[in-house]
Amino acid sequence: MQYRVIGNTMPAVEVLFDQPGESMYTQSGGMAWMSEGIEMNTNTQGGLLKGVGRMFAGESMFMANYTAQKAGATIAFASTVAGEILPVNLNEAGALVCQKGAFLCAEPGVKLDVKFNKKISSGLFGGEGFILQEISGQGMAFLEIDGDKVIKELGAGEVLKVDTGNVVAFEKSVRYEVETVKGLKNIVLGGEGLFLTKLIGPGKVILQTQNFAEFAGRIARMIPSK
Secondary structure: OEEEEEOOOOOEEEEEOOOOOOEEEEEOOOEEEEOOOEEEEEEOOOOHHHHHHHHHOOOOOOEEEEEEOOOOOEEEEEOOOOEEEEEEEHHHHOOEEEOOOOEEEEOOOEEEEEEEOOOHHHHHHOOOOOEEEEEEEOOEEEEEEEOOEEEEEEOOOOEEEEOHHHEEEEEOOOEEEEEEOOOHHHHHHOOOOOEEEEEEOOEEEEEEOOOHHHHHHHHHHHOOOO
């Protein structure tokens, strides 16, 4: 399999299958275009329980698998909002914990599982939900970045506080907690909400410059109501 990321504002990743039998999977509706010679098969990718778990993590219950029937077939998966597509080679990077909605597509050797946060407060109040996603296994995966990506390497015990919607993914060595914004005036007038995500090193953290949920909220407030 070969790939190339094309486009800048609304990018897509286009995959070239070198051999028959090579395949990619994505959430339902993630495919943008494909050539002839590719067979589609929709299933729960790991069973019904995993499918239900993905629904809670912000993905679709069913995943679409695309398998090449001949060499040279191509398929593309496009981002849903303006930003970047981040290729992740799990053979080198190891497992990553991702926010809901970050997963775009992957090779079949990549596992996509729900991940329960052990701190209930993080799930109830963290803004991204009690369930995160974990990608692991072997092969290439592709993540969606809203806006531009920022990668930080945290040292042991180093703390980074982030608006939750700006977190894309982090290594499993990084601890994830939620911290309450201190001070009533800061909560009411600060415009950052009640909670911040607290990431504690060591490990790599991937951030995005756009919080799409916040952006969508601003657009919604500008729509006239009857």
